[in-house]
Structures are given as structure tokens and as C-alpha cells.
Amino acid sequence: MNDQPNGADEVVMFPRNLTQWSDMLLRLASFALLWFILNEGAMDSWILGVPVTIIATYASLHISPLRSWHIHPIHLTRFLLFFLQNTIVSSFDVARRVFHPDLPIQPALLRYKFRIKAETPRVIIANTTSLLPGTLSVDVTDDELLVHTLDETLPNAASLRRLEELVAKAYGLKLED
């Protein structure tokens, strides 16, 4: 699986530059936080926690290599807010439709052409699509996302374009048209 926009997918076991160091430290901090939360802050749990955190960080390098690009915190936050807002909207939307006596739905399939090339952002887009109002990702082909829409009269393609733009920005990727 080619995970990085620049094409390198070898497993780097030691950080080589500042971006990779920050990725490594971020992973270490995340696993440490997870350990802290799971053990409810018990200090003596760190006897096991420190080695486990380090092992988990190294294990994660095999699943997902160190980044060689920047994640933009502001754009990432913007994406998360977009996501949160849309999860809420989509739940209200689907609840309204199923409780409505007439069951107002008009399903259709929609093909959406990816502009993003990298694998990980595409997976994020496909998964997020299913939580947006009225869209459900059903298949991913080479450069297309097959989406089932609950109501084809909604601007579904426009929402997907907006989602793709936000993910691209969070990853610091340029979209070509």
C-alpha cells in the first residue's frame, strides 16, 4: 500500500528529519495518553506503561510509516468541526425521514471521482462520507468513490467536494481539477 503522497513507502525505523521526529513524538504522546486514560492515572502502572508505549510506537511504524508531510492543525480542526457538525445534521436528517409518515426518500447511486491520489486521505474520505447527511460509501475503485445517496435531490456531489477539499487541506495536499 502506497501511503505517502511522494511515493516512498519503506518502513523507517528511525526519524530522519523534523517532520518525522514530530510524527514519532506525537505517536509516543498519544499512546502515553491512551495508557494514562485506560489506567485511570495510576502512577505505578507506568512500570509497565513506559515499555508498552515504546513498543506500541515501534509497532505502529510497521502499520503506517512515518509521515514525510505536514498535518495542518488549523485545517485539521476545521475538518473535525465540519465532521462533528455534519454527524449531528445527518442524524437529524435521517431521523426526520424515518419518522415521517410518507418516508420521504429518493435513493440513487452516485459516482464521485477522487481528486486526491494518496491512499490514507481516501480511506478517511470514504469513511467520513458514510457519516455525512444522506451519503453512504459503498465501493472504492481506482479513482472513484461509489456513493449511495438517500435523496438524490440533495447537493450530494457538492458536499463530497467540500469534504475532499477539507481533507486535502488538513493533509497539506493540493487538489488538481
Added chain:
Amino acid sequence: MNLIDALTSILVVAGAVFFLAGTVGLLRLPDVFTRLHALTKADNLGLGLVVVGVSLQMDAWQDAFKLIGIWFLVLVSSATVAHLIGRYALLHGYKPWEKEE
């Protein structure tokens, strides 16, 4: 009953309404694809509301984060499972239901 308890009750009941919506959708909607819409979306917000409501009752913030972690994992797995079921259905020749004009 103090304010926190009242807030918890409201959030958990609101969460239950969305779980109900998911189940009503499962029963009323015509095919596998539309049912997936109802289940993934309504249940996610339902669980989210229950998680926020129950978090307010926790003594330590770590416990609240643990609950949010559970919500996040359910979110990721339900989106992934919905995709896999939808894909399987499509590859095995299930035609999406269409409205008759």
C-alpha cells in the same frame, strides 16, 4: 436531583430517541442500503449523546475520555462495517431500491 443529573437524563433520553430512529429506519426502509443509512447515522449520534450524558456523572476526567474513546471506536467501526456490507450487497447483485414515479 441537581442540574448535572437533569442534564444527564435529558441527554440519555435524547440519545435513546436516535437509537429508536435507527431501529424504526431498519424496519421501515425498503432495502439494505437505505437501512445502513439509518443505522450508521442515527445510532452514532444516539451513542454520542448517551456518552456525553454519562460522562457528566464521572468523577475523574480520565473516565470521561475513556467513554469518548469508546464512541470514537464505534464511529470508525460502524462506518467501516456499513461500507463493507454495502459493498458486499452491491457486488452480489442487490439493486438499490428506487422510487417509482
